[in-house]
Amino acid sequence: MSPLPFSACAAPADRRQWLRGLAAATLASTSLRAAPTPEITLRFSHVVAEETPKGLAANRFRLLIEQRSGGRIQVLIYPDAQLYGDHDEMQALQLGAVDLLAPSLSKFGRIGFPEFELFDLPFLFEEVADVRRITQGRLGQRLLARLSHQGLVGLGYFDNGFKQMSANRPLLAPADFVGLRMRVQASRVIAAQMRALGAHPVTLPFSETRRALASGVVDGTENPVSNFWTQRMHEVQTDLSLTEHGYLGYAVVTNQRFWMSLAESDRALIGQALREALAFGNLIADTQNDKALAALHAAGTTRIHTLTDGQRARLARAVEPVHQALANRIGLQWMDDLRQALKQRLSG
Ligand code: SIN
Numbered sequence: 001m002s003p004l005p006f007s008a009c010a011a012p013a014d015r016r017q018w019l020r021g022l023a024a025a026t027l028a029s030t031s032l033r034a035a036p037t038p039e040i041t042l043r044f045s046h047v048v049a050e051e052t053p054k055g056l057a058a059n060r061f062r063l064l065i066e067q068r069s070g071g072r073i074q075v076l077i078y079p080d081a082q083l084y085g086d087h088d089e090m091q092a093l094q095l096g097a098v099d100l101l102a103p104s105l106s107k108f109g110r111i112g113f114p115e116f117e118l119f120d121l122p123f124l125f126e127e128v129a130d131v132r133r134i135t136q137g138r139l140g141q142r143l144l145a146r147l148s149h150q151g152l153v154g155l156g157y158f159d160n161g162f163k164q165m166s167a168n169r170p171l172l173a174p175a176d177f178v179g180l181r182m183r184v185q186a187s188r189v190i191a192a193q194m195r196a197l198g199a200h201p202v203t204l205p206f207s208e209t210r211r212a213l214a215s216g217v218v219d220g221t222e223n224p225v226s227n228f229w230t231q232r233m234h235e236v237q238t239d240l241s242l243t244e245h246g247y248l249g250y251a252v253v254t255n256q257r258f259w260m261s262l263a264e265s266d267r268a269l270i271g272q273a274l275r276e277a278l279a280f281g282n283l284i285a286d287t288q289n290d291k292a293l294a295a296l297h298a299a300g301t302t303r304i305h306t307l308t309d310g311q312r313a314r315l316a317r318a319v320e321p322v323h324q325a326l327a328n329r330i331g332l333q334w335m336d337d338l339r340q341a342l343k344q345r346l347s348g
Contacts, residue, residue, distance in 0.1 A: 038074035044100040047081040047206045049230035053288050057281025064273035086205035102250045106187035115334040120189035122246045123316040139341050153259045155252040158278040159285045160224045162244040167220030170305045171241040174318040183209050183221040189326050196319045229292035234302040241305045
C-alpha cells in the first residue's frame with residue numbers, strides 16, 4: 001500500500017491514517033531489502049586466483065549454497081592465500097579457523113598421507129579422464145576415508161589439469177634441467193622427479209612462487225597454465241615448455257567436528273552443492289587452461305614450446321625410476337591398487 005501525500009490529509013483522522021500507511025509501507029520495503037541473517041557461515045580458503053578452475057568452482061559453490069538455502073547458509077571465500085597459505089591452512093582447518101579448503105593432492109603427503117602422492121607420479125596419466133576413473137572409483141574413496149585419521153572429512157576431488165614446465169630457457173630434454181633450481185610443492189614424489197631430471201627441487205608455498213622466480217631465488221617451476229597465467233609468472237619466465245608430465249588436482253576437505261555439528265539436512269545440501277560445483281570445475285578446467293594459454297600467446301612475453309613425442313618419451317624415461325624409488329613412501333599396497341585400477345581402465 002502506498003501512503004497518501006501528507007498535504008492530501010486534511011483532518012487529524014486522515015493524518016493518522018496517512019501515518020499508519022507510511023509506517024506499513026516503510027516496514028514492507030525494509031523487510032524486502034534486508035538480507036536474511038545467515039545462520040551458518042562457511043569460510044572457504046584457497047591459495048589460487050579466482051579466474052582458475054578452483055577459484056571458479058568455489059564461486060559456483062557459494063552461489064548454489066546461497067540460492068538453495070535462501071541465504072540461511074553463507075559462504076565466505078578467501079582466494080589467493082589471503083587468509084592462509086600452504087604452510088598454515090591445514091592447521092587452521094583443524095583448529096576451526098576456516099571450514100573448507102581445497103589443497104592440491106600433492107599437499108597431503110606432508111601432513112601424514114604420503115599415499116596421496118601417487119597422483120604426482122610423472123607420466124602416469126595419459127589424460128584427465130584416466131585420473132577421474134581413479135578419483136571416482138574405490139581407490140579414490142579409500143584415500144578420502146583415510147583423512148578421518150587427522151579429524152578431516154574428504155568431500156570430493158576435482159581437476160585442474162596437466163602441469164607444464166617453465167624457466168628462462170626451453171625445457172625439452174633432461175639435459176636442459178641440469179643445475180636449475182625448480183620450485184616444487186611439498187611432495188617428495190615431485191622433488192624426486194626434479195632430481196631425476198638433474199634439477200634441484202626447492203619447496204615453496206604457492207603464494208611465494210612468483211616472487212621467488214622474479215628475484216632469482218628459483219629458476220623455474222611447474223604448474224598448469226591457468227596457475228602460471230593468473231600468478232603472472234609469464235612476466236618473470238621467458239619459456240614455457242608444454243611437457244604435460246604430471247597431473248594437478250584437488251581434494252575438498254572440512255573439519256570432522258564442524259561437519260558433524262551441522263544438521264543432517266544441511267550436510268546433504270552442502271554435499272549436493274559441492275558435487276555440482278566440482279562437476280562444474282571439471283567441466284571448465286580444460287577451457288580455463290586453454291584460455292590461459294591463448295592469453296599467454298597474445299601477451300607475447302614467453303616463448304611456448306610444444307614437445308615432440310620423442311622429446312616427451314625421453315623425459316618420461318628419465319623420470320621412470322621415480323615410480324620404483326618412491327613406491328615405499330606411497331605404500332606398496334596403494335601402488336598395487338593403483339596398478340590394478342589403471343589396468344581395469346586400460347582393459348575397460
Ligand atoms: C594450487 O593449484 O592450489 C596450487 C598449486 C601449487 O602449489 O603449485
